[in-house]
Amino acid sequence: MSARLEVRLQKRLPGFALDVEWSAGDGVAVLFGPSGAGKSLTLQCLAGLLRPDAGRVTVDGRVLFDSAAGVDTPPQKRRVGYVFQGYALFPHLSVVDNVGFGLRGRPRHERQTRVDAVLAKLGIERLGQRRPAELSGGQRQRVALGRALATDPALLLLDEPLSALDLPLRRALRDELRAILADWGTAAVVVTHDFTEAYRLGDRIVVYEEGRVIQAAPRAELLWQPASQAVARVMGLTNILQGTVLKATPDRIQFRWRGQTLEAVNSPTRSYLPAPDSTLGFFVRPEYVRLIRKDRGLADVAHHMNVMRGRIVREADFGTTWSLYIRLDEPGEPAQGEYDLEVEVPRLVYEILEIEGDRQWEFSIHRGSIHVLPST
Amino acid sequence: MSSEIASAIGLSIQVAVAATVLNAFFGVPLAYVLARRRFWGKSAVDLLVTLPLVLPPTVTGYYLIVLLGRRGWLGGPLYQATGWSITFTWYAAVVAATVMALPLLVRTARAAIESVDRDLERAAWTLGRSEWRTALEVTLPLARNGLIAGLVLAFARALGEFGATLMLAGNIPGKTTTAPLAIYTAVQTGERGDALLLVAVLTALSCVVLLVAGRLGPRTI
Numbered sequence: 001m002s003a004r005l006e007v008r009l010q011k012r013l014p015g016f017a018l019d020v021e022w023s024a025g026d027g028v029a030v031l032f033g034p035s036g037a038g039k040s041l042t043l044q045c046l047a048g049l050l051r052p053d054a055g056r057v058t059v060d061g062r063v064l065f066d067s068a069a070g071v072d073t074p075p076q077k078r079r080v081g082y083v084f085q086g087y088a089l090f091p092h093l094s095v096v097d098n099v100g101f102g103l104r105g106r107p108r109h110e111r112q113t114r115v116d117a118v119l120a121k122l123g124i125e126r127l128g129q130r131r132p133a134e135l136s137g138g139q140r141q142r143v144a145l146g147r148a149l150a151t152d153p154a155l156l157l158l159d160e161p162l163s164a165l166d167l168p169l170r171r172a173l174r175d176e177l178r179a180i181l182a183d184w185g186t187a188a189v190v191v192t193h194d195f196t197e198a199y200r201l202g203d204r205i206v207v208y209e210e211g212r213v214i215q216a217a218p219r220a221e222l223l224w225q226p227a228s229q230a231v232a233r234v235m236g237l238t239n240i241l242q243g244t245v246l247k248a249t250p251d252r253i254q255f256r257w258r259g260q261t262l263e264a265v266n267s268p269t270r271s272y273l274p275a276p277d278s279t280l281g282f283f284v285r286p287e288y289v290r291l292i293r294k295d296r297g298l299a300d301v302a303h304h305m306n307v308m309r310g311r312i313v314r315e316a317d318f319g320t321t322w323s324l325y326i327r328l329d330e331p332g333e334p335a336q337g338e339y340d341l342e343v344e345v346p347r348l349v350y351e352i353l354e355i356e357g358d359r360q361w362e363f364s365i366h367r368g369s370i371h372v373l374p375s376t
Numbered sequence: 377m378s379s380e381i382a383s384a385i386g387l388s389i390q391v392a393v394a395a396t397v398l399n400a401f402f403g404v405p406l407a408y409v410l411a412r413r414r415f416w417g418k419s420a421v422d423l424l425v426t427l428p429l430v431l432p433p434t435v436t437g438y439y440l441i442v443l444l445g446r447r448g449w450l451g452g453p454l455y456q457a458t459g460w461s462i463t464f465t466w467y468a469a470v471v472a473a474t475v476m477a478l479p480l481l482v483r484t485a486r487a488a489i490e491s492v493d494r495d496l497e498r499a500a501w502t503l504g505r506s507e508w509r510t511a512l513e514v515t516l517p518l519a520r521n522g523l524i525a526g527l528v529l530a531f532a533r534a535l536g537e538f539g540a541t542l543m544l545a546g547n548i549p550g551k552t553t554t555a556p557l558a559i560y561t562a563v564q565t566g567e568r569g570d571a572l573l574l575v576a577v578l579t580a581l582s583c584v585v586l587l588v589a590g591r592l593g594p595r596t597i
Contacts, residue, residue: 049498075501082502088495092517102503151503 004187009045009055018211028181028188030202033234037208039191043157047082048075059155081148083158087140089132095143096128102151118146137165138173156188174200195235207231229281229373238342239284241335248273253372255280259330262306264370272374281373286344288369292362304364312359313339322350383550384558388535395473395534396527399481407485429479437543468545469552473534481530488522525589532585
């Protein structure tokens with residue numbers, strides 16, 4: 001299957017260079033990465049609002065930009081819908097006129113029918129005569145989507161669509177946006193710097209860092225198999241660590257870390273086989289470290305693997321969870337400053353195990369919870 | 377009211393209206409271009425337009441004579457070809473008032489246009505509008521209050537223009553004597569009653585203008 005959207009862009013700006021190549025199929029592609037990584041810049045290039053120095057952009061085989069062939073379709077003719085950060089609704093026009101703005105030139109009757117249909121589909125048919133200033137954040141999002149979708153664009157671009165909202169509304173609208181995008185079925189590209197948002201909205205996630213793509217993968221693959229330490233860092237993962245390889249097979253990797261011999265599941269699909277003694281990047285999700293209960297006797301080796309001992313040197317209360325920062329009972333410098341491992345436990349566990357008065361713990365990490373990071 | 381006073385006030389309003397219309401035609405597009413486009417020589421254009429605001433009006437008037445007078449760069453060839461010169465006609469008063477009022481309009485309008493969110497214009501482009509249609513349907517309507525405030529200021533400035541008008545149009549009663557010039561003449565010839573009346577009328581007009589501008593200026597849609 002050929003991709004619906006193929007993007008290759010190069011653009012030099014003072015102090016910044018964008019050089020990216022990625023593709024996306026049906027559904028929603030998310031450009032994810034920190035602020036200033038070039039995500040919005042990419043969107044502007046896709047819409048024709050900014051001219052790249054070189055590259056090629058095709059949507060469903062239609063060439064929008066090709067520096068080699070001298071093609072640069074103006075934004076007016078690209079059939080690309082754009083939902084701006086903060087929505088950019090025309091404040092002097094009613095909801096009906098905003099949504100109908102892109103339908104100019106069509107017969108009046110057709111235009112009206114189309115606007116009515118769009119408003120009805122988005123459930124805002126009763127807001128038609130309102131001005132944008134009289135709408136709530138959620139209503140504005142729907143009007144902005146309606147305005148962009150009314151013209152049946154070949155591609156829909158959304159620049160940080162939820163960043164203008166406060167947190168509780170943000171969560172609700174994230175799921176609403178997901179439903180609307182799925183409902184319309186238009187190929188879409190969403191820019192966000194929030195990984196949860198990226199994961200909830202995207203079928204495919206393209207990770208940006210400093211003007212480059214460091215991974216492009218289906219969202220589940222990205223979540224469990226970040227391609228590199230850089231990707232893991234951008235995703236906001238903690239406990240990104242480095243060990244020394246002992247033995248690697250397609251199924252398992254054994255390695256040394258802070259005086260421990262640990263075992264991790266290797267990914268057969270990735271067939272990553274680092275040589276012995278080479279450096280190995282890996283990460284451990286804090287919520288997947290298991291504290292071993294002291295009231296149940298000795299740790300059962302069948303239940304626990306990769307067992308370690310350590311002391312809590314710092315902790316932080318996050319309301320529903322506690323983060324514990326553990327330093328292993330090993331000589332030498334801890335891996336992450338004053339501690340080796342961040343561990344997250346639910347508040348209930350924290351209270352039942354009486355962690356507040358007990359700083360010395362044994363814990364284990366299942367080999368499936370140690371994620372190996374190819375060091376590309 | 378003597379006929380001379382009436383004609384001076386009538387001429388002033390006529391000149392100010394004409395200068396405001398010219399400002400709207402040339403000043404608004406100029407403000408748009410200065411606000412939204414980048415081009416070679418932009419800062420020179422900006423400087424040239426703003427200069428009458430800070431130059432002594434007689435200096436601006438002198439430049440206008442150099443440009444448009446019977447022996448001027450443009451006025452000279454015109455006079456030789458047609459025997460007609462703009463100097464000492466009421467058109468000259470219009471030109472002088474237009475040039476003097478232009479910086480007020482352009483600066484106010486430019487600021488208003490620059491304050492319009494560029495994403496609104498970009499949105500209009502992606503929805504199929506040309507830059508020209510976008511300016512007419514989005515940018516200028518949203519800058520409307522600033523544009524009107526600028527035009528009101530330009531009208532007031534044109535109404536009170538003295539120095540440059542005197543240089544280019546002279547002070548010919550019934551022909552180029554606007555209200556400010558008539559006040560000067562009345563004071564010089566000791567006709568204090570006439571001067572007072574003209575001063576009262578101009579003060580009243582200026583108050584109206586300020587009130588209108590004050591209502592429009594700070595508010596946005």
